[in-house]
Amino acid sequence: MEKTFLQLEGLGKAFGKNTVVDDVNLSIGQGEFVSFLGPSGCGKTTVLRMIAGFETPTTGRIVVNGRDVTSLRPNQRKIGMVFQAYALFPNMSVAANIGFGLRVGGVAKDEARERIGEMLTLIGLSGFEKRYPYQLSGGQQQRVALARALAARPAMLLLDEPLSALDAKIRLSLREEIRAIQKKLDITTIFVTHDQEEALSMSDRVVVMRDGHAEQIGTPFEIYNRPATRFVANFVGTLNVLEGTVSDAATGKVRLGAGEVVLKDGLDGARNGDALALALRPEAIALGPRVGNDGRLTGEIMDVHFLGSVIRVRVGLGKEVVSLDTFNNSTTPPPKVGDKAEISFSCADLLVLN
Template sequence: MAEPFLQIDSIVKKFGENTVIHGVDLAFAKGEFISLLGPSGCGKTTILRMIAGFERPTTGRIIVDGKDITDLNPNQRKIGMVFQAYALFPNMNVADNVAFGLKVAGVGKEERSARVEEMLKLIGLAGYNKRYPFELSGGQQQRVALARALAPRPRMLLLDEPLSALDAKIRVSLRQEIRAIQRDLGITTVFVTHDQEEALSISDRIVVMNAGHVEQVGAPFEIYNRPQTRFVAQFVGTLNTIEATVTDAPSRRISIDGQDAVLATLPADIATNTPISLTLRPEAVSLGKPNGQDIELEGTVSEVNFLGSVIRLRVDLGRNSVNLDTFNDQRTPPPALNERVRVSINSSDVLLLN
């Protein structure tokens, strides 16, 4: 990556004796859409608030476009922020809410009006100038909050779980709109969420956090398909974990509930008779034996869950079980409960958990 636009350099944050951020280092390029993903309390919002200037790091630096902004006040940073709870002024109409930051900055009335019209058109609410927040839906209110954050032309946009209060259908629609607006403006954006699907669907890169530490940084494809830690593997997406035993290390042969399999790779320092934990996604498991699948296992169907276009099956292998996804085919019903089936896996899709 070229010279980073946003650099978080060895940030530590303590509240009293409690350390909530442990020496985090991150670097983001100009125009990137970055998601901070993790469970509640992992530190993602604290990092966002430090970038915005609402919290100061205990130690470390925050650098934007080559300038150290660690000690600047929020109004000196040229950063827009959208909060989870919208934070619109209820006594102001839409136009006045969007123009608020411009008015504080001393922008003239004519220029403010032109900018408000530009922003409302951008967010698809042209003509809503005179409406008040109570006359808008939750999704519309969040669009107004986004327009207000973008109106002063910030050099960076911060989004703190802006969609969590909305229903599922509106969330999907609005996140796509936010991403389209971000691409159109080319603005560097940091998005905080605990929703894995949200992060995977709209991010250039994802920062997975846990207990104040960064577990992994990567593109959605990498985070989902090549997790580097047990936490990432278990937190992002649905995961199958299989306990196995190495029966012949040189030939990479293992046993899964008494059934033989050969792995594509096995670390050189693992010895025969060593217990190991394997992981793979449900979509990596198939019924029967399609071409290219080199691991076959037999088990009993213990669950059948209809999810619309996909049917998720759970197959018990013994002490292990695997979930697998199969497309809903109207002409072919899924296996029945307690039916014996064979499942197949490509050995290259199996990861060894550390």
């Protein structure tokens, strides 16, 4: 990680007796893109608002570039913020909206005009400066909101679910543009979202929030492939959870229904007969044998869903049902409901859930 730019130390927030953020500790490097991911009410937006200065922490402190800003007002923190609602002034042109903060900040007209031009080029809306918000699409309006936040050259950019009001195609395009702009400017950015795909595709690191706590902090690869808790495993991506019983703790053997698997990392602290929950991603499971797969279970095809390039198959394994993804092959018809099936996987892909 680059030199630490933002430090959250024991950050907490309570409204009366209701604690919404509890002991969040995080270091963010210069130019790093970090997403706070979690369900509604988990505290992610409250953390963002405390960083911006709109909420005062109950405990802890916020350090930006070596300076304690915990008690500073929002306009003293040199932070740009983009909200879910575009919050554009309907009676102002695009240029006037982008330049609003510059005018309030006393930037000279010539310099402001130059910066507005730079921002319009950056967001791909050159020639739109005289239009009004009602003449723009939702995606264009959000670009203007982004340009307005960046025009004042903030030290840090905060984004509070800025894509949630847009349709899927525009969201995909705009998130790529936001990430490209962020990299170009090398600006430290915090992005709040409940959309796991956005967080995984855009971020250098992801903070998964739950009930005011940072449940896990890691790269998208780590969060998806090595979830630290059952909550993270279930919240991020599709997951199969298999309930098993430890049959030989010394060798890592676990019984799953009528089959048995051997865990690569062993079972430290477990005892024979202990119940155990194992997680397995759909893409880690093959229908039929596959070279290198040392785990095998047999069952029955329960459902088949054709999704275009991918076919999702649900296989019943006694009391358990697992989902697996297989690529569509135009020469091979998908399996039929009721067919007997063998699934295979690498035991190294099995995760023990806490």
